[in-house]
Amino acid sequence: MSSGFGKPNEWRRSMALGGQMLTPAFLIVSAVAALGLILSLWREYAGLGAASGMNDGYSWGLYKNFNVTTLTALGSGGYALGMLVYVFDRRKYHVLMRTALLVSILSYSAGMVSLGVDVGRPWNFIWMGIPWVWNMDSVLFEVALCMTAYVMIALDLENLGPLLERLEGKQFPKLVNEMAHLAFRVVKAVYPFFVALAFILPSMHQSSLGSLMYQAGHRVHPVWQTPMLPLLYLLMAWVIGLAFVVVVLEASCAIWKLPMDWKLLSGIARISGFLGVAWFVIRLGEVWYRGVLGKAFQGDLFTGVFLAEMLMVLIPSVMLASPGISETPRKAFNLLMILCVGGMLYRYTPTTIAFMPGENYSYFPSVIEVLMSLGFIALAVIGYLYTVKRFPILPVPMQLYLRTAEPAVCVKEQIA
Amino acid sequence: MKPEKQDVQPEKQGVNRRGMFRILQAGAAAAVIVPKAQARVAEDQIRYAPKGAYAMLYDTTLCIGCKACVTACNEANQLRPDPGYSKYINNIYEAPPSLNSQTKNIIKLYKNKENTEWSFVKQQCMHCVDPSCVQACPLSALSKGAFGVVAWNGNQCIGCRCCQLACPFNIPKFEWTAVNPKIVKCEFCSHLLAVGKKPACTSVCPRGAVIFGTRDDLLAEAKKRIAGAPGKYFDNRVYGEKEGGGTQVLYLSHVPFTKIGLPELGEEANAAKVRTNSETIYQGGITPLVIYGALLGVTRYFFKEHVKEAEEESAQTGLKEQL
Numbered sequence: 001m002s003s004g005f006g007k008p009n010e011w012r013r014s015m016a017l018g019g020q021m022l023t024p025a026f027l028i029v030s031a032v033a034a035l036g037l038i039l040s041l042w043r044e045y046a047g048l049g050a051a052s053g054m055n056d057g058y059s060w061g062l063y064k065n066f067n068v069t070t071l072t073a074l075g076s077g078g079y080a081l082g083m084l085v086y087v088f089d090r091r092k093y094h095v096l097m098r099t100a101l102l103v104s105i106l107s108y109s110a111g112m113v114s115l116g117v118d119v120g121r122p123w124n125f126i127w128m129g130i131p132w133v134w135n136m137d138s139v140l141f142e143v144a145l146c147m148t149a150y151v152m153i154a155l156d157l158e159n160l161g162p163l164l165e166r167l168e169g170k171q172f173p174k175l176v177n178e179m180a181h182l183a184f185r186v187v188k189a190v191y192p193f194f195v196a197l198a199f200i201l202p203s204m205h206q207s208s209l210g211s212l213m214y215q216a217g218h219r220v221h222p223v224w225q226t227p228m229l230p231l232l233y234l235l236m237a238w239v240i241g242l243a244f245v246v247v248v249l250e251a252s253c254a255i256w257k258l259p260m261d262w263k264l265l266s267g268i269a270r271i272s273g274f275l276g277v278a279w280f281v282i283r284l285g286e287v288w289y290r291g292v293l294g295k296a297f298q299g300d301l302f303t304g305v306f307l308a309e310m311l312m313v314l315i316p317s318v319m320l321a322s323p324g325i326s327e328t329p330r331k332a333f334n335l336l337m338i339l340c341v342g343g344m345l346y347r348y349t350p351t352t353i354a355f356m357p358g359e360n361y362s363y364f365p366s367v368i369e370v371l372m373s374l375g376f377i378a379l380a381v382i383g384y385l386y387t388v389k390r391f392p393i394l395p396v397p398m399q400l401y402l403r404t405a406e407p408a409v410c411v412k413e414q415i416a
Numbered sequence: 417m418k419p420e421k422q423d424v425q426p427e428k429q430g431v432n433r434r435g436m437f438r439i440l441q442a443g444a445a446a447a448v449i450v451p452k453a454q455a456r457v458a459e460d461q462i463r464y465a466p467k468g469a470y471a472m473l474y475d476t477t478l479c480i481g482c483k484a485c486v487t488a489c490n491e492a493n494q495l496r497p498d499p500g501y502s503k504y505i506n507n508i509y510e511a512p513p514s515l516n517s518q519t520k521n522i523i524k525l526y527k528n529k530e531n532t533e534w535s536f537v538k539q540q541c542m543h544c545v546d547p548s549c550v551q552a553c554p555l556s557a558l559s560k561g562a563f564g565v566v567a568w569n570g571n572q573c574i575g576c577r578c579c580q581l582a583c584p585f586n587i588p589k590f591e592w593t594a595v596n597p598k599i600v601k602c603e604f605c606s607h608l609l610a611v612g613k614k615p616a617c618t619s620v621c622p623r624g625a626v627i628f629g630t631r632d633d634l635l636a637e638a639k640k641r642i643a644g645a646p647g648k649y650f651d652n653r654v655y656g657e658k659e660g661g662g663t664q665v666l667y668l669s670h671v672p673f674t675k676i677g678l679p680e681l682g683e684e685a686n687a688a689k690v691r692t693n694s695e696t697i698y699q700g701g702i703t704p705l706v707i708y709g710a711l712l713g714v715t716r717y718f719f720k721e722h723v724k725e726a727e728e729e730s731a732q733t734g735l736k737e738q739l
Contacts, residue, residue: 014738049592056516056589059580086715091722098738120575120590120597127555127572134555137691140578141554161739168736191739192719196712200704211694215552215582217686218679227456227693357586359514359677392738401735 011395036375057361067114075107076241154198221354240343276317312342478625485617492616537676545662546685549579661685
């Protein structure tokens with residue numbers, strides 16, 4: 001191979017991994033998902049109270065607060081990375097887009113399943129089709145509309161590429177090939193319109209997830225309750241969305257022994273770190289400006305949570321943003337994990353830990369609730385394991401691609 | 417097929433002058449979406465009670481805690497009385513500990529642990545002038561109807577429980593064990609009002625501790641009571657006149673309002689704050705459109721660049737371009 005293909009590790013194309021689908025890990029994850037779905041059926045029969053720790057004080061539990069509010073932030077990589085590539089002209093990161101978009105659609109879809117299980121009277125969703133009952137003042141309505149549109153329109157179209165590429169493979173009939181090719185040309189023509197939609201919709205619903213808690217007014221601890229919640233929530237989605245893309249790609253390289261383009265990935269890790277520092281500064285300034293910084297240091301539970309959030313964002317962010325990190329993928333992985341946990345904690349805290357309905361109400365997720373929540377996450381993991389093996393998603397160097405893959409056809413041979 | 421590949425032009429990366437301009441554009445657009453922390457409630461977001469709004473006035477100094485109103489409420493609304501914790505332990509029947517899906521109205525006792533201060537308190541929906549639940553409800557299942565009564569329409573409710581999240585008084589309750597769960601809360605006995613009767617709790621109260629009337633009349637009555645006995649009532653204040661943007665259930669109390677579970681809310685309705693915040697960001701939907709337009713312009717430009725590069729590379733390698 002000539003040097004024209006770039007350095008041995010330089011990611012150039014996405015490739016389907018191929019290989020065995022029913023691995024032990026896949027079966028374990030499937031079992032978790034199956035258990036979650038069976039319990040979901042039971043929840044429909046027994047009611048929400050029996051399936052969760054929710055009550056009239058804490059009316060939202062893991063299904064909304066964790067699987068939707070928290071985990072869609074983690075899955076905001078497709079949105080944040082897309083903005084980097086197409087708005088801020090960092091096109092060298094384009095090769096990561098498919099992974100980011102897959103993570104996004106899976107995390108959002110799992111969130112939508114969770115949301116479907118969480119609502120008490122789902123059949124009334126038909127009213128979503130009747131504009132005059134829409135409550136335009138409702139934050140939740142806006143979240144529901146923008147999230148549904150994002151998953152069902154923008155993300156779907158963005159994720160069509162790998163599917164069409166596979167359908168153009170030689171193992172399919174010629175007619176399928178031709179139709180896939182036609183569809184590809186249509187997708188290519190309308191792509192920027194939907195990509196821009198895939199930027200504006202998450203900007204709206206990720207910030208509105210913050211507004212949801214702004215609605216709770218005095219019942220959210222003053223350190224967290226602020227009109228700036230939308231901005232802080234949005235910014236955090238960028239931070240951990242980008243961080244999680246790097247985490248997923250590093251983990252994938254480790255699991256399937258793929259060459260890693262650390263030069264490229266460390267760039268994303270650094271940007272994530274810079275954004276994390278920016279978030280920290282805005283958050284601290286905001287808490288200080290409202291004069292409630294003292295309330296964060298009264299030596300109670302909230303002090304611990306506040307410190308955990310702030311430090312778990314600040315320390316990894318500063319270390320990731322500093323130049324030395326580019327030599328140590330393993331260290332960066334750990335830092336990114338801490339950053340993700342810190343960011344998720346921030347997104348989760350106003351909804352539950354800092355939410356104080358009073359009247360002796362208390363909430364702790366029940367075992368069934370936790371199992372269901374894990375089941376929905378497992379669904380996303382199944383989706384990831386299946387898709388990266390059957391569709392060209394994960395980025396690989398050009399040599400590896402040419403050595404392993406008949407273009408657009410996944411192969412059975414191991415790629416190592 | 418192993419096509420030989422020519423050296424590809426190094427990709428043009430980073431930001432040139434035109435790119436910088438585009439970024440600045442996006443930044444300017446983003447500046448619009450940052451809400452102003454100090455602007456709390458816009459003038460046009462303030463709501464006022466409708467003319468002839470129905471109201472209740474509850475006076476802690478008159479209530480004897482007989483709970484006749486609780487029973488009457490259950491009867492009038494066909495709710496089975498909740499036997500409280502006894503249902504779990506097969507004990508002698510007792511009272512429900514708080515409002516729940518079988519209890520729209522409840523009398524509670526406040527007793528101070530340090531001194532002899534005590535008071536009964538009645539809890540039910542406050543029928544806010546600007547209700548957070550109505551603002552929060554995605555499909556308008558909760559609405560503020562005739563005479564300002566906040567009512568629930570089960571046909572439009574998806575059971576998301578956002579009303580419970582948003583209510584500053586912790587009022588709407590949910591049927592946690594039902595297959596077709598309802599949101600349960602006081603609806604001012606609308607079915608009785610429709611036939612010219614008063615809400616059940618107000619018609620049975622033996623002491624007139626809770627009375628029914630229009631909001632204007634009852635505010636005047638409450639102020640008359642305060643003027644007649646200055647210092648008798650906490651803060652010489654009617655709770656609900658201004659608190660949280662005003663409520664249609666008014667309280668007079670001889671103990672601090674926070675002691676009987678009524679939060680100090682300030683004069684602005686939280687719903688109005690939320691609407692102001694959203695409106696500051698969205699500008700009636702203009703902001704998302706403008707930002708979409710800006711993003712579309714930038715995205716189209718860089719997407720074309722990307723496609724050009726991808727097509728060049730595709731021509732060189734013979735591999736299909738990847739969007």
